[in-house]
Amino acid sequence: MKQIIYSFLLLICCSVIHGQEILIQNVTVHTQSDKGTIENTSIYIVDGQIEAIGARLDVASDTKIIDATGLQVTPGLINPYTALGIIEIGAVRSTVDVETDDEMFSTSYNIAPAFNPASSLIPLNRTHGLTMAIVAPDSGHHVFAGQAALVHLRRSGDLLIDRSIAMFARFGARAGRFAGGSRAAAYAKMRHAFLDTKEYVENSDAVMRGNWRDLSLPKHDLEALVPVVEGTKPLVIDVHRASDIRTLLELKKEFNLNIIIVGGAEAWMVADELAAENVPVILDPMYNLPGNFDRLGARMDAASLLHRAGVKLIFTALTTSHNPFLVRQSAGNAVAHGLPSTEALMAMTINPAEIFGIDDRFGSIEEGKVADLVIWDGDPLELLTRAETVIINGELIPMVSRSSRLRERYRNLNDSTPYIYRK
Amino acid sequence: MNFDEILKIIFLSTLCFILAACATQEEKEEDKPVTTAEAFPSTYQAIASQPVIIRNATILTGTGEQLSGVSVLMVNGRIQSIDRQIANPGSAKIIDATGKWLTPGLIDVHSHLGVYPSPSHEANADGNELTNPNTAEVWAEHSVWTQDPQFTLALAGGVTTLQVLPGSANLFGGRGITLKNIPARTVQAMKFPGAPYSLKMACGENPKRVYGERNQAPGSRMANVAGYRSAWIEAKAYLKKFEEYEEELAKGEEPDEPERNLQLETLAEVLKGNILVHNHCYRGEEMAVMIDIAKEFNYKITAFHHAVEAYKIADILAENNVCAAMWSEWWGFKHEAFDMVEENVAMVDAAGACAIVHTDSPIGIQHMNQETAKIIAAANKSGFKVSPAHAIKWITLNAAQALGIEEQTGSLEVGKMADVVLWDGDPFSVYSRAEMVFIDGAQVFDLNDRSLQPATDFDLGILDPEGERL
Numbered sequence: 001m002k003q004i005i006y007s008f009l010l011l012i013c014c015s016v017i018h019g020q021e022i023l024i025q026n027v028t029v030h031t032q033s034d035k036g037t038i039e040n041t042s043i044y045i046v047d048g049q050i051e052a053i054g055a056r057l058d059v060a061s062d063t064k065i066i067d068a069t070g071l072q073v074t075p076g077l078i079n080p081y082t083a084l085g086i087i088e089i090g091a092v093r094s095t096v097d098v099e100t101d102d103e104m105f106s107t108s109y110n111i112a113p114a115f116n117p118a119s120s121l122i123p124l125n126r127t128h129g130l131t132m133a134i135v136a137p138d139s140g141h142h143v144f145a146g147q148a149a150l151v152h153l154r155r156s157g158d159l160l161i162d163r164s165i166a167m168f169a170r171f172g173a174r175a176g177r178f179a180g181g182s183r184a185a186a187y188a189k190m191r192h193a194f195l196d197t198k199e200y201v202e203n204s205d206a207v208m209r210g211n212w213r214d215l216s217l218p219k220h221d222l223e224a225l226v227p228v229v230e231g232t233k234p235l236v237i238d239v240h241r242a243s244d245i246r247t248l249l250e251l252k253k254e255f256n257l258n259i260i261i262v263g264g265a266e267a268w269m270v271a272d273e274l275a276a277e278n279v280p281v282i283l284d285p286m287y288n289l290p291g292n293f294d295r296l297g298a299r300m301d302a303a304s305l306l307h308r309a310g311v312k313l314i315f316t317a318l319t320t321s322h323n324p325f326l327v328r329q330s331a332g333n334a335v336a337h338g339l340p341s342t343e344a345l346m347a348m349t350i351n352p353a354e355i356f357g358i359d360d361r362f363g364s365i366e367e368g369k370v371a372d373l374v375i376w377d378g379d380p381l382e383l384l385t386r387a388e389t390v391i392i393n394g395e396l397i398p399m400v401s402r403s404s405r406l407r408e409r410y411r412n413l414n415d416s417t418p419y420i421y422r423k
Numbered sequence: 424m425n426f427d428e429i430l431k432i433i434f435l436s437t438l439c440f441i442l443a444a445c446a447t448q449e450e451k452e453e454d455k456p457v458t459t460a461e462a463f464p465s466t467y468q469a470i471a472s473q474p475v476i477i478r479n480a481t482i483l484t485g486t487g488e489q490l491s492g493v494s495v496l497m498v499n500g501r502i503q504s505i506d507r508q509i510a511n512p513g514s515a516k517i518i519d520a521t522g523k524w525l526t527p528g529l530i531d532v533h534s535h536l537g538v539y540p541s542p543s544h545e546a547n548a549d550g551n552e553l554t555n556p557n558t559a560e561v562w563a564e565h566s567v568w569t570q571d572p573q574f575t576l577a578l579a580g581g582v583t584t585l586q587v588l589p590g591s592a593n594l595f596g597g598r599g600i601t602l603k604n605i606p607a608r609t610v611q612a613m614k615f616p617g618a619p620y621s622l623k624m625a626c627g628e629n630p631k632r633v634y635g636e637r638n639q640a641p642g643s644r645m646a647n648v649a650g651y652r653s654a655w656i657e658a659k660a661y662l663k664k665f666e667e668y669e670e671e672l673a674k675g676e677e678p679d680e681p682e683r684n685l686q687l688e689t690l691a692e693v694l695k696g697n698i699l700v701h702n703h704c705y706r707g708e709e710m711a712v713m714i715d716i717a718k719e720f721n722y723k724i725t726a727f728h729h730a731v732e733a734y735k736i737a738d739i740l741a742e743n744n745v746c747a748a749m750w751s752e753w754w755g756f757k758h759e760a761f762d763m764v765e766e767n768v769a770m771v772d773a774a775g776a777c778a779i780v781h782t783d784s785p786i787g788i789q790h791m792n793q794e795t796a797k798i799i800a801a802a803n804k805s806g807f808k809v810s811p812a813h814a815i816k817w818i819t820l821n822a823a824q825a826l827g828i829e830e831q832t833g834s835l836e837v838g839k840m841a842d843v844v845l846w847d848g849d850p851f852s853v854y855s856r857a858e859m860v861f862i863d864g865a866q867v868f869d870l871n872d873r874s875l876q877p878a879t880d881f882d883l884g885i886l887d888p889e890g891e892r893l
Contacts, residue, residue: 090756091628121755289541289785290572296542296885319786322755329793332853377804383796383853386804403752406734407764407805413738413774 020394021046023059024375027068032075032350032364036342043073045371048394052367064396066375071388074380075349075365076131076153076372080356081236081262081282081316082324084122084133084151085115085159090321099140106217107193107224109146111137112163121322124401126153128325129374129387132362134352136168136236143175143186144168144193147224148236150356152372154393165356166260167228171239171248172294187247192216194255197225229255234356236260236282240294242269249277260355262316265295268302271309280355281311284318285334303347304338313339313347314355332381341381370394463564465614467603469863474498474512477845480520485527485819485834489812495525497841500863505837518859524850526815527834528583528842528862529791530822532701532748533728533781536574537567537587537602537610541785551590552597556634556641557654559622560685561597563589567610570879573785574606578868578877580789581844581857584615586826588623588728591703592633594641594650596623598689599701601826605862606879619827621725622693624651626704626713627759648712655720658690665691699725699827701748705759707735714743726825728781731760734767737774746777746825750787751797768817769802769809779825780817791818796851811851840864 022045029038031053044052044059088095097114115135125133131153137146150162170178175186196215199207200222206212207219215222227233239245240263249270252259261267262282267274274281285303290296299305303313315334317326331344353363361370371394378385390397409422475497482490482505496504498512511517538550549566552558567587577585583604589596599621602613626647635642641650664681671678692698700717704710704727717724726746727733731754733740733747740747749771754763764770772778780795782788795814802809823833832840841864848855860868869875 088755089758089761091632092758286786286790288576288789290881290885292542292544319784320753323752329797329853333790333793336854336856381853383793384800384851386800402762403754403764404805406762407766407770410734410737410764410770 020396021060021063022066022371022391022394022396023057023063024066024068024073024373026070027375028072029053029365030072030074030345030380031366032346033366035366043365043373045373045391045394048371050365050367050369050371053365066389068375068388072376072378072380073365074129074345074374074376075363076374076390076392077129077325077327077348078132078352078363079130079316079324079327079348080134080314080352081136081318082133083138083321084125084135084153084324085117085119086111086135086137087321088116088119088121099138099145101140103141104218105146106142106144106221107146107167107228108218108220109137109144110149110164110224111135111146112149112160115149115151115160117159120402122153123398124403125323125325126390126392126397127387127399127401127404128323129328129376129390130325131372131374131390131392133324134165134356136166138168139170139175139178142178143170143189144221145170145238150358152370152393155395155397157393162358164233166234166236167225168262169235169237171237172241172244173292183244187251189216191251191254193221193225194229194251194257197222197229198255201226201229228257231256231258234258234260236262238263240265240292240298242266242297244294245270246273249273249279252277252279260314263318265298265302267311268299268305268309269297271306271311274306275310279311280314280351281306282314282316284316285330285337285339287318300333301337303334303344307339307343312351312355313343314352315344315347328381329383332383335381344381463562463611463614465616466609466611467605467607467614467616468612469500470605470865470867472497472500472861472863472865474503474515475518475841475861475864475866476509476511476515477518477520477525477843480523480525480845481849482525482835483527483812483815483850484836485815486836487813487816489810495835495843497843497861497864500841500865502835502837502839502841502843505835518845520845522848523858524846524848524855525835526581526844526846526850527819528832528844528860529581529818530826530833531577531582531585531782531788531791531818532726532779532822532825533783534577534585534587534785534788535590535783536577536585536785536788537569537571538563538589539785540568540571541573550588551592553592553633556593556630556639556650557595557686558589558593558597559595559654559687559689561589562600562620563587563597563623564600564610564614567600567602567613569606569608569610569613570881571606572879572881573788574604575877575879575882576785577788578604578860579857579870580791581846581850581860582788582791583842583844583860583862584823584826584828584832585788586621586701588621588701591623591625591629594625594630594647595654595686595690596625596703598698599623601828603862605867606877615826615828617828617831620689620692620698621701621826622689622698624700624702624713626702626709627706628757629703644709648716651713651716652719654690655694655716655722658687658694659720661687662691662694693722694720696723699723699825701726701728701825703728705729705731705757707732709759710736710745711739714739714745725827726777726779729760729783730771731767732762733776734764734770735762737771737776740771740776741774744777746779746821747771748779748781748822748825750782751780751794752801765798765801766805766807768798769807772809772813772817773807777821777824778817779821781822792846792850792855793853794818796853799851811849815850 176183179185601618730747
């Protein structure tokens, strides 16, 4: 009974939140749709959705009005390669669920059950305008890392809005280590997995009855690969060396896979081939180190080169586990090195939404879409700019994090209240 | 090369000759004390340069001022004049910097370039001597791979000086070294002339984890502290031995020279004030303990590095005149890095302590201006007033102070080394890039001139030899 009352209260509270109507006035809107950037307009939000965009809108009388004169709005930022909610403190093992060494799982390893919506990383990233993330597993022992979850960083409801949005894998030197010491073996392992999955699909009854030869993966792993070989689930592959990317393009053609490259330090060297095969790249434009022998060709203007060749880009921030909002700094640097700023914004909003198939609800500011918006106090790509207001699922996000609370506690060291009572 | 240096070389080579000659008469001369020559002296030489006048730039001096309508003249490696009217001495190259910004060369007080180079692999990861919690005897410079391509990438980010430190696995990690960011064939040729050595110390999780996992001390923070204090007790005794020896010599006696010990020699030099302590330390209470240890043994901590909780004890840092070197918003990789505050640097600065932005990252070092910009934005948004002219000190003059080279570099002032960056816009804009970099008055990087984009040996034949990776 207690539980029923509790659920009822929850319902009231959340319906109130979702019922909040918000009007953002006098603002410049980077729609990320074919309407481009609209100046001095308004956005009306009702029930968590964008109801209308226009200079003069009829709104309900109790609408919350936000005057955003001189400010700019973008869709909420999306980072498609994060560890949000699966890592709290890097060196505290009990708080890290990124990968498994258990050889029982490879493709069937799904990160979703590990996701912690109460992670302290989430409020901080929200206050910086990150509204959506893909939480990806890493490889512990296999070329396949497992399945990634799509997380909507809203404050209520289930944040996991797709528990298996993509399969993640690895190729190159590290995958070679997992496959007995050679990237050629990693290639063979991956190829056999696809061949065996096809065989499994065609003969699943016999396989399930045990009336079939041993396949290279256990049944649960084969089952998880079915949507990948059918091309309905993206296969995101962490790979850097140009020759490795070419090898993967062959594999894509052989099995008609839906491949996305992540990392891609040398992707610019094979940009034309990637464009021809319609393969997008998830890139951190700031990662320009020849950090290992797979990445010798890394360069700051890779985003610009890929874009000019016609490759669709998504940005991420590879050097941080805790601050995936820094994708914005990566985007700004891509612009400093030749990428048009409109493209840089798209690579954090509409591009990831389209590529992962959620652009019907997310990624742009259009009527009918989920109201995930960030109001910036200046150019959205500038580091001197901060998020002024963040709205996720139509709800105003409190601009508070552990970081801001610690700041307030220690703001005045001469405060006569002992610090432990300052909250 | 200046006259003093020439004299020094003549003197040293003569000394070598005499010593070599003496070797044959060793038996006769054995009673005479042998003077130890300076080990691994700097052979750095400024690149020859013509005078340069930079006109019409917006200038952040590094001393807290923002100037416009002023020109800067660099002659013989030094800043000769900063003035509204500067007459061309005749041969000067004139750069019209309208719309551009001029700052001192950036300084990173915490770097592992060369000792943890790219590409990174087991064969060249030389930054941590993981064999003993006290390795004060090792020197980071002996691990530096001068062909590390990360040096030239940092140069393109406007970094003219950097301190290369050993890692933080040990209580005493070894000596750090300050380098001019001009890759050379030898590390000696990169050593900042006259810069003091540093001693890397480390608090907290790293030493206790590394040795605790081996069932060896230190396995706890309390053993960390016991480890520092035991070492300083030994160092004091060692120093005393040498002081007594010197006294006896001065009295004309013929004492036996005490045996040298490289580990204790480094610690003794700290006690004498010749080597600066750079202490990796995250937590507030640990920093306060380290300050007390320094008082107990009468040495000075120059700077805490990675001081994620510096904001909690900013008044204590100010009172004890200890710098804090910090990140913008790195956090969470360890529990001691969990209490990150984005305004940390500004809060330490506001308390009157010496605040520094450091990177500890081969990517971060390429964007020190951006790391600073993020802090300016956070601080101003939450009510701290930070101007660009003030914030540039965090990556220039304050950093120079922590390295003991603030008389030579770190600000645009007459008489200082002409270590200068010309940015193609506001240095705190994400879109701005270092267009020209000068070290000792010589242009060592140009964004638009491939002949002035350096490439290390490693880059040749792997990438476009003209520096295409940039």
